[in-house]
Amino acid sequence: xxxxxxxxxxxxxxxxxxxxxxxxxxxxxxxxxxxxxxxxxxxxxxxxxxxxxxxxxxxxxxxxxxxxxxxxxxxxxxxxxxxxxxxxxxxxxxxxxxxxxxxxxxxxxxxxxxxxxxxxxxxxxxxxxxxxxxxxxxxxxxxxxxxxxxxxxxxxxxxxxxxxxxxx
Amino acid sequence: xxxxxxxxxxxxxxxxxxxxxxxxxxxxxxxxxxxxxxxxxxxxxxxxxxxxxxxxxxxxxxxxxxxxxxxxxxxxxxxxxxxxxxxxxxxxxxxxxxxxxxxxxxxxxxxxxxxxxxxxxxxxxxxxxxxxxxxxxxxxxxxxxxxxxxxxxxxxxxxxxxxxxxxxxxxxxxxxxxx
Numbered sequence: 001x002x003x004x005x006x007x008x009x010x011x012x013x014x015x016x017x018x019x020x021x022x023x024x025x026x027x028x029x030x031x032x033x034x035x036x037x038x039x040x041x042x043x044x045x046x047x048x049x050x051x052x053x054x055x056x057x058x059x060x061x062x063x064x065x066x067x068x069x070x071x072x073x074x075x076x077x078x079x080x081x082x083x084x085x086x087x088x089x090x091x092x093x094x095x096x097x098x099x100x101x102x103x104x105x106x107x108x109x110x111x112x113x114x115x116x117x118x119x120x121x122x123x124x125x126x127x128x129x130x131x132x133x134x135x136x137x138x139x140x141x142x143x144x145x146x147x148x149x150x151x152x153x154x155x156x157x158x159x160x161x162x163x164x165x166x167x168x
Numbered sequence: 169x170x171x172x173x174x175x176x177x178x179x180x181x182x183x184x185x186x187x188x189x190x191x192x193x194x195x196x197x198x199x200x201x202x203x204x205x206x207x208x209x210x211x212x213x214x215x216x217x218x219x220x221x222x223x224x225x226x227x228x229x230x231x232x233x234x235x236x237x238x239x240x241x242x243x244x245x246x247x248x249x250x251x252x253x254x255x256x257x258x259x260x261x262x263x264x265x266x267x268x269x270x271x272x273x274x275x276x277x278x279x280x281x282x283x284x285x286x287x288x289x290x291x292x293x294x295x296x297x298x299x300x301x302x303x304x305x306x307x308x309x310x311x312x313x314x315x316x317x318x319x320x321x322x323x324x325x326x327x328x329x330x331x332x333x334x335x336x337x338x339x340x341x342x343x344x345x346x347x
Contacts, residue, residue, distance in 0.1 A: 098225065098228055098229075099228055099235055099311050100224060100225055100228065100310045100311055101310075101312070102225070120229070120232070123225070123228075123229045124229045124230070126225070126229075127222075127225040127226040127228075127229045127230075128226070131222040131225055131226065132222065132226070138221065138222075
């Protein structure tokens with residue numbers, strides 16, 4: 001493999017190209033059993049971070065919501081906004097709060113530009129394809145096909161416009 | 169009803185006649201379902217409210233306006249930007265009270281009633297355009313401004329002008345940690 005030891009927080013995502021779900025492969029084989037049998041070698045294992053579940057995302061978002069509020073209270077400047085940007089080595093988190101209190105958050109490569117415009121574009125997409133859908137209830141998760149499609153398009157446009165091509 | 173040029177969408181103009189007819193059909197249907205004018209008015213207000221709570225984000229996303237710093241700025245914003253954007257008219261604004269929280273929008277032209285002359289005798293208390301009051305109320309609520317909105321005068325009822333009254337109910341508190 002490329003690394004001697006899997007990174008912290010990483011789990012087995014796939015074996016020999018087939019995706020793994022927890023302890024079992026798609027066709028019901030126990031992963032540890034399979035890996036323990038030398039007859040199956042050589043074997044290629046893909047490690048990585050699990051994608052966050054919806055619940056995990058909600059939890060993290062509500063934590064950020066509180067941090068955002070604390071940020072504006074901690075600020076020595078009167079009338080300060082909440083956290084608009086959080087920068088780390090590997091990513092930048094951008095947050096835009098509307099006057100109605102909705103927060104849009106984008107996690108991007110630290111070198112990616114044009115995120116402000118992207119956030120405002122996402123606000124437009126939300127006000128069109130979520131709010132104008134009469135079957136969408138406010139404050140609920142957005143499960144609107146048109147919203148997803150247009151969001152994907154906007155992300156693709158933003159990626160291409162950045163200093164690095166798609167996939168950055 | 170076309171979109172501003174900043175949007176990457178085609179300009180979809182919908183006929184004003186269709187909109188006015190649809191609104192009229194809505195009111196007529198409500199009049200069939202409710203005997204009392206107050207009930208029709210309340211229903212229109214509720215419908216308007218559910219429009220307003222969604223319309224506000226469309227307004228903010230498209231107009232990209234800054235936060236208003238006073239009730240007076242807010243009333244001006246409603247009359248000069250929002251009414252212009254959605255109904256193509258610009259009511260004039262006046263402040264009604266020394267406390268600075270009561271305002272009036274005087275509508276010179278109102279596209280909703282272009283084809284309505286006066287109310288029938290049996291519907292004398294009907295606020296034909298009450299949907300607008302609900303829209304304003306709902307929109308203001310989503311930017312954390314509680315207000316009472318109603319028709320103070322109505323040309324359809326024989327008054328000289330059509331006047332919408334907006335009464336802001338609380339001082340704007342510190343909004344830093346809302347929602």
